[in-house]
Amino acid sequence: MIVIVMGVSGSGKTTTALALQKLTGWQFAEGDDYHSEANRQKMASGIPLTDEDRTPWLAALHDLVRGWYERGENGILTCSALKQAYRDMLVAGLPHDAYRFALMDAPKGVIAERMRQRQHFMPPALLESQLATLQPPEDALHISALQPPEDAAREILDALRIVPAAQ
Numbered sequence: 001m002i003v004i005v006m007g008v009s010g011s012g013k014t015t016t017a018l019a020l021q022k023l024t025g026w027q028f029a030e031g032d033d034y035h036s037e038a039n040r041q042k043m044a045s046g047i048p049l050t051d052e053d054r055t056p057w058l059a060a061l062h063d064l065v066r067g068w069y070e071r072g073e074n075g076i077l078t079c080s081a082l083k084q085a086y087r088d089m090l091v092a093g094l095p096h097d098a099y100r101f102a103l104m105d106a107p108k109g110v111i112a113e114r115m116r117q118r119q120h121f122m123p124p125a126l127l128e129s130q131l132a133t134l135q136p137p138e139d140a141l142h143i144s145a146l147q148p149p150e151d152a153a154r155e156i157l158d159a160l161r162i163v164p165a166a167q
């Protein structure tokens with residue numbers, strides 16, 4: 001199983017994914033680590049990425065996910081995956097039962113406050129563009145980012161009917 005923890009910047013993707021990784025022992029990858037330096041600089045300057053900026057990044061993440069699948073490995077990926085086209089690119093060629101998206105939901109004010117309190121290349125000024133770009137998936141798990149990350153991780157596992165390795 002591959003779980004893609006998605007949502008806008010500051011929604012709790014990484015903290016939830018790390019809690020999920022701790023419970024399962026699965027492979028983990030932080031999608032932000034795959035951004036080019038040019039993309040990082042653009043976002044740090046307050047300039048939203050375009051689809052063209054995201055394409056090589058999404059291709060690299062697809063290769064990662066595909067590799068996990070081909071090796072029979074379970075994995076957890078964090079990725080904003082804001083548009084359906086991005087999600088389609090991430091999982092292209094994978095059977096639908098091999099992956100699941102988990103959308104981290106939180107009120108805009110909570111996310112904005114989280115963004116202000118952390119050190120990250122994504123400035124709070126880009127939250128509006130992320131929210132405007134987000135096309136919430138119909139078939140994703142919708143996970144409240146207001147709960148502790150461990151509870152969110154357990155909610156994901158419960159929905160997938162997976163018993164945590166670390167009981």
